[in-house]
C-alpha cells in the first residue's frame with residue numbers, strides 16, 4: 617500500500633510577527649499528532665530551533681526538528697530543503713504532519729513550487745500556507761504602501777513594484793496565504809484592528825480567511841487540515857518576483873553581536889531599544905548570560921519593542937555565550953549598533 621502524502625503547513629510572516637510563538641502553541645496543543653518541524657532562520661544563530669526544542673513535547677521529538685539556519689529557504693530549496701525532508705522521512709516513524717517555519721524574509725512561493733517537484737510531490741502536499749501578521753507593525757505603517765494603489769497597479773500593469781523592500785516581502789507572504797493570522801491583537805485598539813483587518817483582506821487572496829490571535833493562540837484544528845494542496849494552485853498566488861528575478865533579502869543585513877555576561881538585564885534592554893530607534897533595527901534575538909544566574913536570558917526585539925525572560929537553565933557543559941543576532945535593512949550601521957549594544 618502506498619503511504620498517503622504527509623500534509624505540510626508552511627508558516628510565513630515577516631520578521632518577528634510571531635511564527636515561532638504560534639508553532640510553539642501548536643506543539644503544545646496538537647498532542648494527538650506526531651509532528652515534525654523544519655525551521656529556517658535568516659540570522660546566524662538558531663534561536664527559533666532552541667526555543668522550540670526547549671518545549672520538549674513528546675509529539676515532536678528532537679530528531680523531528682530540523683534547523684536550516686543562516687540562509688533563506690526559498691533560495692536554497694534544492695540544496696537544503698529537499699535533503700532535510702528526505703532525512704525526516706527516513707525516520708522509522710513517519711510524522712503525521714510537517715510544519716515549516718520560513719525565515720521572516722523568505723518568499724513562500726518558491727517553497728510551494730518545490731512541492732510540485734516529483735521527488736516531493738509524491739510524498740508531501742502543502743496543507744496550507746499560513747501568514748502570521750504583526751498587527752501592530754501593520755498599524756504603524758511598517759509595510760506601508762497604500763493597498764488600494766497596489767491593487768490598481770496590479771490591475772493596470774500586472775506588476776507590483778515598491779521601493780520599500782519590507783513591503784515587497786510582506787505582500788508576497790500575504791498573497792501566498794491560505795490563512796492569515798492577525799497576531800498581536802493585544803497591542804491594537806479597536807480602530808487599529810478594524811483598519812488592519814480591512815487592509816489584510818484587501819491585500820490577500822479572496823479565499824484567505826483572517827483569524828485574530830494573541831501570542832499565536834489559535835486552535836490547531838483551525839491551523840492544520842486546511843487541505844489546500846497549494847502546490848496545485850501556484851498560479852493563483854501572485855508574487856512580486858513572477859516577472860523579475862532577484863530576491864529581497866539582498867536588501868537586508870544580519871550580523872551577530874557577542875557580549876560579555878551582563879549584570880543587569882534592564883540596562884541591556886534599554887541599549888537595544890536605543891539602538892533599534894537610532895538605527896532602525898528590525899529584529900534582535902538571542903540568549904544572554906546574566907552573571908550569577910543559572911538560567912539563560914532569552915531576548916527578543918521587534919523594532920523598539922523588546923521582551924526578555926529566562927527560558928531555561930544552562931545545561932552542564934553548555935557554552936554560556938551571550939550572542940544577539942541583529943537584522944536591519946542593507947546599509948545598517950553595523951559598527952554603531954555593535955558599539956551601542958556593547959556599552960558597559
Ligand SMILES: Nc1nc2c(ncn2[C@@H]2O[C@H](COP(=O)(O)OP(=O)(O)OP(=O)(O)O)[C@@H](O)[C@H]2O)c(=O)[nH]1
Pocket residue numbers: 629630631632633634635636637638664719720748799800801802803829830831832899901916917918923
Ligand atoms: N505583544 C505581543 N507580542 C507577541 C505576540 N506574539 C508574539 N509576540 C512576541 O513577538 C516577538 C517575536 O515573536 P516570534 O514568535 O519569535 O516571531 P517570529 O515571527 O518567529 O520571528 P522571526 O523568526 O525572527 O521572524 C517575541 O518577543 C514574542 O513574545 C502577541 O500576540 N502580542
